[in-house]
Amino acid sequence: MIEFEVITALYIFTLAAFVGYEVISRVPVILHTPLMSGSNFVHGIVLVGAMVALGHADTTLEKFIGFLGVILATGNAVGGYFVTERMLEMFKSSKGGAQ
Amino acid sequence: MSTTPEALEQALQQTQESLSKTEEHLSQSQKNFQNLQEVVSKHFAETAPTETITMPEKPKAIATETTAVPEVAEISTTTTQPVPTVPHETPLAWQNFLIESSYFLAAILFILGLKKMSSPVTARGGIIWAGVGMVLATFVTFLYPGISNFGLIILGIMVGALPAWWFAKRVAMADMPQMIALYNGMGGGAAATIAAVELIRGAGHSATVQTLAVLGAIIGSVSFSGSIIAFAKLQGIMKKSWIFTHQQLLNLILFAIILGLGIVVILQGDSAMLLAILLFFILALAFGVLMTLPIGGADMPVVISLYNALTGLAVAFEGFVLGNAAMIIAGTVVGAAGTLLTQLMAKAMNRPLSNVLFSGFGAKGGEEITGEDVQGSLKPIDATDAAVMMAYAEQVIIIPGYGMAVAQAQHKIWELTKILDERGVRVKFALHPVAGRMPGHMNVLLAEAGVPYDMIFDLEEINEEFEQTDVALVIGANDVVNPVARTNPDSPIYGMPILNADKAKNIVVIKRGRGTGFSGIENYLFYADNTRMLYGDGQKMAAELVQQVKSL
Numbered sequence: 001m002i003e004f005e006v007i008t009a010l011y012i013f014t015l016a017a018f019v020g021y022e023v024i025s026r027v028p029v030i031l032h033t034p035l036m037s038g039s040n041f042v043h044g045i046v047l048v049g050a051m052v053a054l055g056h057a058d059t060t061l062e063k064f065i066g067f068l069g070v071i072l073a074t075g076n077a078v079g080g081y082f083v084t085e086r087m088l089e090m091f092k093s094s095k096g097g098a099q
Numbered sequence: 100m101s102t103t104p105e106a107l108e109q110a111l112q113q114t115q116e117s118l119s120k121t122e123e124h125l126s127q128s129q130k131n132f133q134n135l136q137e138v139v140s141k142h143f144a145e146t147a148p149t150e151t152i153t154m155p156e157k158p159k160a161i162a163t164e165t166t167a168v169p170e171v172a173e174i175s176t177t178t179t180q181p182v183p184t185v186p187h188e189t190p191l192a193w194q195n196f197l198i199e200s201s202y203f204l205a206a207i208l209f210i211l212g213l214k215k216m217s218s219p220v221t222a223r224g225g226i227i228w229a230g231v232g233m234v235l236a237t238f239v240t241f242l243y244p245g246i247s248n249f250g251l252i253i254l255g256i257m258v259g260a261l262p263a264w265w266f267a268k269r270v271a272m273a274d275m276p277q278m279i280a281l282y283n284g285m286g287g288g289a290a291a292t293i294a295a296v297e298l299i300r301g302a303g304h305s306a307t308v309q310t311l312a313v314l315g316a317i318i319g320s321v322s323f324s325g326s327i328i329a330f331a332k333l334q335g336i337m338k339k340s341w342i343f344t345h346q347q348l349l350n351l352i353l354f355a356i357i358l359g360l361g362i363v364v365i366l367q368g369d370s371a372m373l374l375a376i377l378l379f380f381i382l383a384l385a386f387g388v389l390m391t392l393p394i395g396g397a398d399m400p401v402v403i404s405l406y407n408a409l410t411g412l413a414v415a416f417e418g419f420v421l422g423n424a425a426m427i428i429a430g431t432v433v434g435a436a437g438t439l440l441t442q443l444m445a446k447a448m449n450r451p452l453s454n455v456l457f458s459g460f461g462a463k464g465g466e467e468i469t470g471e472d473v474q475g476s477l478k479p480i481d482a483t484d485a486a487v488m489m490a491y492a493e494q495v496i497i498i499p500g501y502g503m504a505v506a507q508a509q510h511k512i513w514e515l516t517k518i519l520d521e522r523g524v525r526v527k528f529a530l531h532p533v534a535g536r537m538p539g540h541m542n543v544l545l546a547e548a549g550v551p552y553d554m555i556f557d558l559e560e561i562n563e564e565f566e567q568t569d570v571a572l573v574i575g576a577n578d579v580v581n582p583v584a585r586t587n588p589d590s591p592i593y594g595m596p597i598l599n600a601d602k603a604k605n606i607v608v609i610k611r612g613r614g615t616g617f618s619g620i621e622n623y624l625f626y627a628d629n630t631r632m633l634y635g636d637g638q639k640m641a642a643e644l645v646q647q648v649k650s651l
Binding site: 068 | 202205209210212213214216217218219222223225226227229230233236237240241243245246247248249251252254255256258259260262263264266267268270272275276278279281282283285286288289290292293295296297299300302307323373403404407410411414415417418419421422423424425426427428429430431432433434435436437439440443444447530532535537538539540542543546547549551552555557
């Protein structure tokens with residue numbers, strides 16, 4: 001949709017990389033698995049790209065590959081969400097009450 | 100909608116009215132633009148080239164919008180020069196704005212969601228925020244310009260969503276790591292299919308974009324097939340590590356061929372041969388399989404985490420190909436976060452990442468040590484004595500390992516914790532960073548049983564306390580309490596930080612039999628003078644301990 005200038009893309013790429021690094025760097029070990037699962041969910045955004053790729057497909061081969069892509073990407077997003085949610089649901093403090 | 104001629108007439112009139120309005124707007128904005136251009140060119144005459152204000156995308160869009168109506172065709176010819184302000188009535192601009200702002204919002208929600216997930220108190224909200232971002236981004240994509248095949252898209256989403264949802268809801272917590280591997284692999288595969296469609300379609304991308312598409316394709320394919328192998332290994336479908344001579348040389352040659360094919364595809368651009376593209380993908384998939392096969396089950400968590408980071412990177416690259424900022428940001432954030440997480444895990448296991456990837460651990464190493472003479476003997480204890488020991492202790496530290504999860508003993512252990520707590524015994528849980536199948540996995544399993552997270556302590560937090568602890572109860576853990584890691588430089592686990600269970604006054608080890616741990620290394624802790632072995636199934640023994648403490 002946007003034709004990115006290489007330098008603009010590089011800016012986005014670099015800054016996002018720092019954000020990713022910062023977000024994780026102060027995480028207690030107890031949350032590593034949920035966080036890995038959570039970040040697994042976040043790259044489910046590939047669904048958006050798979051939808052666009054299938055939406056642009058013309059030939060049968062393109063449509064087939066695009067269709068496969070949408071299925072896989074949806075699996076990533078939906079599965080990633082529910083796995084993470086189930087894990088995080090269980091974290092409670094001894095002061096009572098689920099967080 | 101009615102189809103009567105009057106209605107049509109009315110509609111036509113309305114359209115014409117709005118068109119003339121658009122025309123007015125255009126001429127107005129053109130005047131504005133000329134004024135602006137004068138000002139800007141005066142201002143930038145000496146300092147910068149005028150290319151700073153070219154916006155080729157928008158005018159083109161207006162042209163396609165208006166050429167359909169003959170009366171206003173002049174506009175399209177007059178608007179070939181750049182127009183900085185686009186009339187808001189144009190549906191395409193409105194659509195564009197909605198899509199881009201939604202993607203922007205989704206990217207922010209992802210980052211905030213991950214941020215919230217980094218504290219146990221707010222973690223639950225974090226995934227919901229990220230979920231809202233995902234739903235928003237998905238729905239708005241249906242408005243994407245030039246999209247067709249809506250039926251297929253919706254069908255694909257349904258086909259993908261239902262089984263993913265069903266399995267995610269049902270899988271046991273102990274099997275979580277391989278589930279993450281599977282879903283992650285699917286994401287990598289999706290990134291590769293995007294590259295495949297774009298490359299086969301020959302969308303007229305520049306060489307840079309083409310290169311990123313090819314790189315994303317390699318990474319995505321490797322992540323896809325590699326994750327499936329990781330899943331199969333953890334699930335127990337594939338038990339053996341597959342090692343043969345010259346394996347690494349073969350992998351290296353294969354990788355070189357893939358790179359070569361990739362370069363061919365890049366250079367051929369739009370006219371790339373279908374056969375070359377397909378061969379490229381098949382080899383990339385094969386490489387993922389070959390790379391993952393020799394890696395042992397114990398190292399799989401690190402590998403899954405690495406593939407998670409790689410999928411993020413592939414998504415970011417394909418996001419660049421499609422000009423999709425949300426994909427670039429989300430993919431890169433995951434790529435960076437995943438890389439750091441992988442390093443943390445490798446560090447916790449005291450194994451450099453290169454070591455994990457390029458040497459078959461577990462296949463060799465262990466055996467040579469087992470034969471060594473161990474001082475002392477294994478001293479069994481029965482549940483009654485162990486219960487007495489714990490019931491009259493001041494502080495008990497429980498060290499759970501993956502074996503506890505396998506035996507499904509976590510609920511009984513929590514019950515034991517509660518009745519000990521009622522008797523006034525201080526109970527704490529000590530977790531090694533690699534307890535379970537990956538860092539934090541054991542926390543999830545304990546949380547499932549209802550253990551509050553503030554009773555669970557990290558290695559650094561609790562290691563000092565063992566000396567003041569009366570009983571250390573080891574259940575299902577082995578290598579992470581093996582003092583050999585401190586004492587024997589020849590041991591494969593030498594240098595790995597361990598829980599100092601051996602410093603406690605008494606140690607009780609619940610163990611099924613006399614076998615060695617996952618790595619096959621003899622555990623010196625079991626032979627120590629103050630260690631007692633409680634042989635039996637984890638769940639049964641825990642239940643028996645509960646019984647015995649209750650009856651005291």
